[in-house]
Amino acid sequence: MTNEIITSVQNPLVKRLHQLLSRKGREEQQRFLVEGAHLVEEALKSGAEVVTVIYDQQRDMDPACQRALANHPEAVQVIAAPETVLAKLSETKSPQGIVAEVKKTAADWAKWVDQKREEQGSLLLLFLDEIQDPGNLGTILRTAEAAAIDGVVLGSGSVDIYNGKVVRATMGALFRIPVFTQSLVDTADEWKAKGGRVLISSLEQNSVSYDEADYAGLTALVIGNEGRGVSKEMFAKADQFVHIPLYGGAESLNAAVAAGIFVYEAQRKRR
Known part of the structure; x- marks a missing residue:
């Protein structure tokens, strides 16, 4: 697990992830966003292909998500960011302080x-x-x-x-x-x-x-x-x-x- 810091909503990664709030963006990138501690934990525990986790640096990360990250079989990019970045990646009125980028699955x-x-x-x-x-x-x-x-x-x-x-x-x-x-x-x-x-x-x-x-x-x-x-x-x-x-x-x-x-x-x- 690696930790980075992003401070601006103009960051290229934030701009790319923001596109996942639209169906077109999700289809083009074959990825989607998961918001909230419970859903991020569930994604990690289920073995889903979680690529990136961004959490509110002022709240710190939910302990259950930290444990799930530690046990996740693949490397996950972990980023701390201010509330403004989380708001940019949220569809809810009150951002829940953590989002994850997850790859879509395509079983036959x-x-x-x-x-x-x-x-x-x-x-x-x-x-x-x-x-x-x-x-x-x-x-x-x-x-x-x-x-x-x-x-x-x-x-x-x-x-x-x-x-x-x-x-x-x-x-x-x-x-x-x-x-x-x-x-x-x-x-x-x-x-x-x-x-x-x-x-x-x-x-x-x-x-x-x-x-x-x-x-x-x-x-x-x-x-x-x-x-x-x-x-x-x-x-x-x-x-x-x-x-x-x-x-x-x-x-x-x-x-x-x-x-x-x-x-x-x-x-x-x-x-």
Whole structure:
């Protein structure tokens, strides 16, 4: 662990890291920022490729982050900086005093599925069809990890998984659960070719209640867009439609709430 000092927001490194607050910058550099002691600690402990840690020199570094840095297998650039620099790299109104630059990961979907099938025999996945709200996506990932879902596929057109609000809402789950961002229609075809089933959340007439559905074997649950639900293209891939009964006057459930109910019921039955 090496320690350096940066004093100016005009520093080239600070300017480059500031670009990671935009989706374009994250895609060009294939890196993203993590903010706050808890998330920085989680990134370090999970084995993520942490490149740089910048902390507020007036606050000193959080002890848990110091321990995680000491145990991190790779060298990490550690920099002390004033509050103005941390504010430049923060999306929150009150900067939390520490940020980390992390490399994106890019696992191969087909290889991952085949390996997991060989190891486990069965899989439970979440397919997310154009989820737009960062808070919803982050909460879904956090819930999926808590329920021990094997993996998540985020369809094209969804909010950027490395958006700061998404990362914060995951509370570290992003570093522990496999997430693949790709065409959901193509993924469904590949999944079905491997013997997988696709269960789509919908109030279709032939839909069964979530507590009556079969979640055994190779199962993927599809959660749709907050406004329009599941796309027509994905509807055509359904092996079964499932729904959560609405006993009150509400027309629908929040996407993250619905995902939580589905994954916990699925795991209850599978276990």
